[in-house]
Amino acid sequence: MKQTTHILLAALVAAFTLTVASSLRAHDGHDHDKPYKPGTCVVSGDKLGEMGKPVVFTYQGQEIKLCCKACRKDFDKDPAKYLKKLAGK
Structure with missing residues (x-):
């Protein structure tokens, strides 16, 4: 019975930790996995594709x-x- 309680408690702690971590990630000020929308290079201002295939990372x-x-x-x-x-900004 004690071992089952410990396993259940560990599972609850893990679920809580994952929930908090994903919530923090969603609100950390970064747009994670946000697709790139501008059609120009953020460094040079040149239109993407004018200098060949864009560098994507x-x-x-x-x-x-x-x-x-x-x-x-x-x-x-x-x-x-x-x-x-x-x-x-």
Whole structure:
């Protein structure tokens, strides 16, 4: 009986922890898994596709599309600057 109680208690704690973690993730200020909408490179402002296939990657759960590898280097130097642009702030 004691072992069943311990297993049940562990399951309840695990379920609570997962619920809290997913709730925090949903409200942490980031748009996780949000599809990329702008048609321009957030670094250069150039239209995506004009320099070939866009460079696509995920940063902190946000899909990012840039016009070229050079812009990726700039993005990596100061990602907060460009994420702020994406957020429209």
